[in-house]
Amino acid sequence: MDSKNRHELNPRVSADCVIFGFDLNQIKVLLIEREAINGVEQSMALPGDLIFEGENLDTAASRVLYELTGLDEIYLEQVGAFGDPNRLNNPKDQLWLKAVRQNPTERVITIGFFSLVNMNNYEPQPSSFAKSAAWIPLEDIDELAFDHMEILKASFAKLQHKIRIQPIGFNLLPHKFTLSQLHKLYEVILGRELDKRNFRRKMLKLNLVQSLEERQAGVPHKPSQYFVFNEEKYNELILHGFDNFGF
Amino acid sequence: MDSKNRHELNPRVSADCVIFGFDLNQIKVLLIEREAINGVEQSMALPGDLIFEGENLDTAASRVLYELTGLDEIYLEQVGAFGDPNRLNNPKDQLWLKAVRQNPTERVITIGFFSLVNMNNYEPQPSSFAKSAAWIPLEDIDELAFDHMEILKASFAKLQHKIRIQPIGFNLLPHKFTLSQLHKLYEVILGRELDKRNFRRKMLKLNLVQSLEERQAGVPHKPSQYFVFNEEKYNELILHGFDNFGF
DNA sequence: TTCGCAAAGTGTATATTTGACACAAAGCAT
């Protein structure tokens, strides 16, 4: 440690959320758009806010999520703390900070979270801390404000990892879904093909999904059966030492 | 969110380290001992320190580790941020804070890390922020200062999980070790027996360990062969999509 | 010197899981 600066840090702390959605075809991320400053177009950013006195870290993240989307009781997981002293130092971000903050040079440490939502439950719209928001395909995102790209990457890595171990993918789907939709979800998250028959065999063997009588209607091909996620069964499996899906 | 208090948080931020060691028999954690205040015995605590201006989170954790143990280049991983507003609220901790801090009620958010060290490389001794330190068996720890028990639990869970995926266990062993030692390490971390022959077969097949000519000496039984960890081989395996050990 | 002790080291047989692969069934549109 270079000891030239041993003043204790006294930063602001924020919570930033990577909100993942799935449109049955690709993974999308809910980003907020910042207005141009002096004609300079600003990068999009993760929704986030400073944490308040007396507020829990998780609570702050839930609040961000709620204020932005109106959604409650959403799957939410902490990814970690991000606090590189240089994280606010790129020119665009400096411009933006000068325009909107009282103290633009103050250090901010952020706690990153990711959450999984059913896209059908929310249509992007302006909110208290975003004039506008939009679902952006994960693939198309190559630049974000501050260190948000790093947070996004860490979040997606965690999602990829965790989906192989816990059945969190269901949070991205409607209440009832087809096995093909679930299959596609796993493929786009894991970034590789999974054999259809093997995928179904595995899923059905675990009994995590329960078939409904209902089938798709109005599709120009054989209609698919609908399924729902069986959470009880999952809890039961855990007790018996269930550990991963084997993907 | 109850909106009675919407002042933005402006806390101190600290880094606390769970330092794991392995004495060839059990997992131990390096804790610091706090002096009794007014005759009240204080719980032990994780080593940690406030983060400085201009200092990276990881750097702060490395510094804590270095100042406590003199060890450098140690395996270190962030576990997450912990910041429950009530985390400093138990009576013993309040007593202690009043005795040692200028501002004992100020909120502190801490970033938890865990690190893995070879116990042979360090003998507990006083340091700049601990009058004394000691290796305590993980099993015996049932109370710690602040929310350090929570950080410890999260850290150990992460260790248990990660050891099945990456060969980080080697950080806990001497440079050269026997397969029995490695086997025992996996057993105590995972908390269950692993069949000796199957364990060896798996490890040897991966080629992650390289046998030396040297064998144990002075033991009252068949002397074991020594091995070293082969990091190159590990990196090679990763490229080929190696993913987990299968434990 | 021999005997006993303690841990090291080794192979096989069985059950389970994975991975590869192709064609019939259903519904709609033309």
Added chain:
DNA sequence: ATGCTTTGTGTCAAATATACACTTTGCGAA
């Protein structure tokens, strides 16, 4: 009636996981 598109299904071979017991080596005690 035909064609198009997606659903839904079974088998076989290969790889992996699990269960299990005896010989070897070196030391120390008798």
